Amino acid sequence: MLPTVSNLYCAEPLVFVDLETTGGSLGVHRITEIGVVEVGPAGVTQWSSLVNPQQPIPFFIQQLTGISDSMVRDAPTFDVIAHDLLARLDGRLFVAHNARFDHGFLRSEFKRHGIRFQPDVLCTVQLSRAIYPTERRHGLDALIERHALVPFARHRALADADLLWQFWQHLHNAHSADILRGHIDQVTRRFRLAGDIDEDTIERIPAGCGVYVFYGENDVPLYVGRSVRLRQRVRAHLTGMKRSAKEQRLAELVRRVEWTGTGGEIGAMLEEGRSIARLGPAHNRVSKARRDDPRGAPWTHPGAIAIEEADATTGARVWHVVDGWQFFGTATSLDEAARLRSSAALAVFELSTYRILSERLSRGLKIVPLGVAMLVGAESA
Incomplete structure (x- = not known):
């Protein structure tokens, strides 16, 4: 017997989402269909809509999904359904298969119409890998076969969203709540970060080498760090992915972040040392004096x-x-x-x-x- 809905929403309401699109490239292709299964303490509801992508659907996509140009010709464009869709998604954990794809397309569409969309995201591919590490395949067809899920129309948005809901129910029937909670916390990507920091802020951080500074209440410097993957490192600090207890405590204090791109690793090391000495952040390890530390060692070059x-x-x-x-x-x-x-x-x-x-x-x-x-x-x- 499956657990009740009240035991399945993990202390926060969920939306299982699937999209069909004209292709796989953000900024080039557009959404043709959206399917949503909403799950929360009030129960389960389903919603779907075809979307006019305002561009032709390639023939092989039509063959895959069964969605043709004629089907979407009179469908609403995204701007028409945007606010109704946002009301269904906002404040809920966004669950999707290959979630980066679905979340990316929706975020791009909302942004195109001046709407900010930054839900926390859970990818069921990553969740399946975490729970079943010995399995090699984690695509939706593999989940259907392995867990006896029942598709009613593969490659249609609402049908595939329903498969994710079925998978979620199966997991709660097959594993203890504590085990599942640990895996869910591990793979959930938290986009509501800290203070004034959001995903748009993170996206402005350089991808390469550099230094970051976390500030807390009253702009008190908390921590200076460096990384060869600056954006990725800052996001990992704040999104709860594989954090230690010490990092968790630090993340809870952060209100603002500054960063400096340094191009290379030597520059990051130099900038980090200078920033720690200048700011004296509370959460950096204090460098202990050594016996052989110089006291004003002579500069070995004639100038700068x-x-x-x-x-x-x-x-x-x-x-x-x-x-x-x-x-x-x-x-x-x-x-x-x-x-x-x-x-x-x-x-x-x-x-x-x-x-x-x-x-x-x-x-x-x-x-x-x-x-x-x-x-x-x-x-x-």
Whole structure:
């Protein structure tokens, strides 16, 4: 006997969603059909609508879904149903198979019409992999076969959404609530993040190397970190994916995030050290003094230098400006690097910069003396 609906909605209402589209490319293809199964303490309701995509449906898509141009010709366009659809989805856990696809298409359509759409998302492909790690196939056809689900019209939106609801019921019948809750928490992607941080904020963060700073109430610095995948790392901090208890406590305090793209890993290390020393964030480990720490070690170059590094994402070159064991920042050209140094005050010894460069400068880093760079710039002008 299946558990009751009141035991199935996991302390938050659910929507099982499936879309049919004219193709698989966001920004190019459009939605042709939407199916929604709403599940909550009040029970289960179903809703679906064809959607006029305002573009032709490719023949092979028509063959797959059975949805033809003539079927959608008089259907409402997305803007007509947008607010009614949002009312059904808003405030509910968004459950879909290959959820990135369905969520991405809907988010793009809502955004096109000036509507913000950022539900928490649960992918049933990831959930199936988490619960059945020894199985190789986790597509919808595999779930139908493995769990005796009953399709009534494959590749139609409401029918496929109903299959996900059937799968959800099967899981709650086959596994304990505690086990399921752990897997669901693990794979759910939380888009309601922290303070003023939302998914739009996260999307503005560079994908490559850089440094991030979390701030709490009253703009108190909490934590400085670096990553070679900056956007991914910040999102992981805040979305509950594989976090430790310490990271969970930190995430609950975060209200704002700042970031600096550094192009390469050396720049990220230098920027992280400088930011920790400048901000003194409460959740960073304090660097302990060592016996061999220098007290104002002599600078080993006649003046400022620019350390050249390739941007790990784009391949473009960047230059990290250092003088007197102080890091002044990252520039995208040697002219900019020279201006960055000339506009700053006298260099101050930074222990973090000394430690990083004393280890790394002997490893073949490409160094340009900024005095030479300024001369070259003046001659070319």
